[in-house]
Amino acid sequence: MISIRNINKTYGKKGDITALSNINLEVERGELYGLIGPDGAGKTTLFRILTTLILPDSGSAQVMDYDVVVQYPQIRKIVGYMPGKFSLYQDLTVQENLSFFATIFNTTIRENYHLIEDIYVQLEPFKNRRAGALSGGMKQKLALCCALIHRPEVLFLDEPTTGVDVVSRKEFWEMLKRYKEAGITIFVSTPYMDEATLCDRIALIQEGKILDIAKPKDLIEDFQPGVFAVKTAEMNRAKNELQSLDENVEAYHFGEYMHVVTENNHLTPKAISDFLDKRGHQEVIIKRTTPTVEDVFMNLMKHASTTTT
Amino acid sequence: MSNLSIILKKEFIQISRDPAILRLIFLMPIIQLLILPFAADYEIKNINIAIVDQDHSDYSRELIGKFQHSNYFRLTGYETSYKNALKLIEADKADIIVEIPNNFEKTLVREDEATISLVANAVNGTKGNLGAFYAQRIVQEFNSKIRSEWIQFPRVNPIPLINVEYINRYNKRSDYQTFMVPGILAVLITMIGSFLTALNIVKEKEIGTIEQLNVSPIKKWEFILGKLIPFWVLGMIILTIGLVISYIVHGITPGSNLWILYVFTAFYLLAILGIGLLISNFSQTQQQAMMVSFFFTLIFILMSGLYTPVESMPFWAQKVAWMNPVTYLVDVMRMVLLKGAQFADVLGHLKIITLAGVALNVLAIWSYSKRN
Numbered sequence: 001m002i003s004i005r006n007i008n009k010t011y012g013k014k015g016d017i018t019a020l021s022n023i024n025l026e027v028e029r030g031e032l033y034g035l036i037g038p039d040g041a042g043k044t045t046l047f048r049i050l051t052t053l054i055l056p057d058s059g060s061a062q063v064m065d066y067d068v069v070v071q072y073p074q075i076r077k078i079v080g081y082m083p084g085k086f087s088l089y090q091d092l093t094v095q096e097n098l099s100f101f102a103t104i105f106n107t108t109i110r111e112n113y114h115l116i117e118d119i120y121v122q123l124e125p126f127k128n129r130r131a132g133a134l135s136g137g138m139k140q141k142l143a144l145c146c147a148l149i150h151r152p153e154v155l156f157l158d159e160p161t162t163g164v165d166v167v168s169r170k171e172f173w174e175m176l177k178r179y180k181e182a183g184i185t186i187f188v189s190t191p192y193m194d195e196a197t198l199c200d201r202i203a204l205i206q207e208g209k210i211l212d213i214a215k216p217k218d219l220i221e222d223f224q225p226g227v228f229a230v231k232t233a234e235m236n237r238a239k240n241e242l243q244s245l246d247e248n249v250e251a252y253h254f255g256e257y258m259h260v261v262t263e264n265n266h267l268t269p270k271a272i273s274d275f276l277d278k279r280g281h282q283e284v285i286i287k288r289t290t291p292t293v294e295d296v297f298m299n300l301m302k303h304a305s306t307t308t309t
Numbered sequence: 310m311s312n313l314s315i316i317l318k319k320e321f322i323q324i325s326r327d328p329a330i331l332r333l334i335f336l337m338p339i340i341q342l343l344i345l346p347f348a349a350d351y352e353i354k355n356i357n358i359a360i361v362d363q364d365h366s367d368y369s370r371e372l373i374g375k376f377q378h379s380n381y382f383r384l385t386g387y388e389t390s391y392k393n394a395l396k397l398i399e400a401d402k403a404d405i406i407v408e409i410p411n412n413f414e415k416t417l418v419r420e421d422e423a424t425i426s427l428v429a430n431a432v433n434g435t436k437g438n439l440g441a442f443y444a445q446r447i448v449q450e451f452n453s454k455i456r457s458e459w460i461q462f463p464r465v466n467p468i469p470l471i472n473v474e475y476i477n478r479y480n481k482r483s484d485y486q487t488f489m490v491p492g493i494l495a496v497l498i499t500m501i502g503s504f505l506t507a508l509n510i511v512k513e514k515e516i517g518t519i520e521q522l523n524v525s526p527i528k529k530w531e532f533i534l535g536k537l538i539p540f541w542v543l544g545m546i547i548l549t550i551g552l553v554i555s556y557i558v559h560g561i562t563p564g565s566n567l568w569i570l571y572v573f574t575a576f577y578l579l580a581i582l583g584i585g586l587l588i589s590n591f592s593q594t595q596q597q598a599m600m601v602s603f604f605f606t607l608i609f610i611l612m613s614g615l616y617t618p619v620e621s622m623p624f625w626a627q628k629v630a631w632m633n634p635v636t637y638l639v640d641v642m643r644m645v646l647l648k649g650a651q652f653a654d655v656l657g658h659l660k661i662i663t664l665a666g667v668a669l670n671v672l673a674i675w676s677y678s679k680r681n
Binding site: 051052053073076077079081083085086087088089090091092096100101103104105106130146 | 312315316319322323326327516517518519520521522523524525526527
């Protein structure tokens with residue numbers, strides 16, 4: 001329902017800052033689609049093109065078969081957009097914000113109440129409080145309500161969980177699942193790799209380029225290199241030493257462990273353990289672990305940078 | 310409900326909740342109209358004068374007495390040498406030195422002619438000029454007095470005397486406040502109109518809500534009108550508050566029908582709001598909008614004929630002044646409040662301002678785009 005073909009966008013007077021280069025992707029109707037990438041990867045630029053806020057330099061994109069450049073008025077009627085920075089009127093109350101956004105889309109809170117009911121019951125106790133006085137999680141919920149109140153066919157959520165606590169993030173993704181079930185196509189971006197597994201499909205984006213598009217499950221299953229979780233008393237030294245072991249070995253922090261990724265699976269836990277023992281590392285723990293989206297992403301990034309240089 | 314009325318409703322709720330705007334609207338006219346007309350006074354009084362009397366005669370004392378009794382001068386130095394008096398000027402204790410030379414009386418009696426010298430500090434040009442002018446007048450009066458004393462029992466008055474009697478029209482007591490108040494009111498309306506509109510729209514940009522509105526079916530003109538109308542209403546409220554204050558405090562009663570003023574201000578505000586809108590289109594932050602508004606307002610005020618008459622500006626500056634919308638409102642304010650102008654008298658100004666308003670707003674709407 002969203003199709004993006006060869007989209008390019010550059011910034012700067014000479015167009016020397018590339019935000020997006022040759023983006024191609026398709027989002028199916030009713031899909032929960034994730035755009036995963038670090039800050040500055042071009043996620044927001046792509047969202048702004050799809051929500052008709054900026055024009056692409058070249059390429060074309062359709063949202064529900066409407067062209068983003070030509071048929072933008074139609075798109076504005078059917079999409080809900082929640083920008084990265086929650087934009088609410090801080091000096092209006094929860095109720096006033098919601099009814100303002102309902103009325104500009106020619107609808108009322110009552111008409112689509114069933115859609116937002118689950119979230120709104122949590123906001124109800126504060127409905128006469130000004131939006132500026134809400135907590136971060138509550139603001140996010142209100143912003144989602146405002147983006148949903150006109151029952152959009154496509155929902156664009158730009159980093160909706162950035163700066164929100166873990167519990168609210170979890171709740172938020174559960175809500176997204178329900179909206180998906182209600183038939184709304186959701187296109188969501190996030191810098192958090194752990195959220196990727198909650199999407200039906202994801203596109204990994206880095207420096208304006210799509211690295212890979214797949215179902216999160218397939219992405220992990222198809223991942224060839226072996227991944228080990230390693231822990232020692234001196235994590236930083238171990239990480240640097242492991243990295244210099246072989247050009248096919250990649251080591252990076254992962255929570256309290258570090259992940260050691262070996263291409264071609266030529267490295268065994270025994271080999272790692274011997275290597276670390278020889279360098280006098282204490283309290284060494286090594287275990288084989290299943291790769292995560294982050295491992296896949298790190299690997300893709302490494303390959304992307306080696307192919308360009 | 311139409312989109313426009315939704316936006317209007319939202320704007321009015323927001324304005325009514327913004328303590329800063331409310332204070333600005335009610336306190337700014339009150340403070341400016343209470344303080345400025347009294348403080349920004351052009352009449353020069355209390356000119357400090359230092360006198361160097363080297364003659365010490367009856368005539369010199371009489372002349373000094375005349376200076377002392379005039380309302381304009383304050384004797385701050387009575388010196389014996391010009392050098393000492395100059396020190397007073399340097400220390401900023403005197404603005405004018407009057408030097409009466411030795412043998413002043415003697416020469417005057419013997420030769421029917423004597424010279425005194427007048428030295429003015431012209432750092433503040435107006436004060437120096439006016440001081441010298443007043444001093445000359447006093448000397449002239451003194452001059453004609455002694456001349457008439459010397460001529461005894463003439464059949465006809467040998468010195469032709471033309472007395473000038475003058476009447477101040479439209480501002481009977483030539484009251485500076487009466488002159489300033491309408492002008493200050495014009496500036497107030499201008500500031501509220503341009504500043505607040507620009508800040509308001511840029512604020513939506515800053516907090517990001519403008520993106521939400523841009524991704525909505527709201528049309529460009531609905532958004533812009535929704536922003537303009539509230540500040541247009543505020544401008545009219547300021548005018549009303551200002552007129553009430555100038556009546557109560559300064560006793561200014563309109564010389565003709567007030568509706569002329571209201572009609573003119575209504576159109577004038579359109580032009581000013583257009584300027585605010587333009588500024589907001591080219592600013593990303595409230596600071597930027599503030600600085601740009603400040604820059605324009607300063608030029609507008611100083612080149613509006615509020616303080617210095619447009620007619621005495623150099624030719625090019627007059628051209629600039631008549632491109633400045635504030636000039637028109639200041640002029641119309643004074644015409645209606647003081648002179649009692651009729652509608653036909655302000656029609657010319659009204660046409661120009663309406664034209665400017667249309668041009669500015671078309672430009673503003675054209676340059677505001679929902680996407681870039």
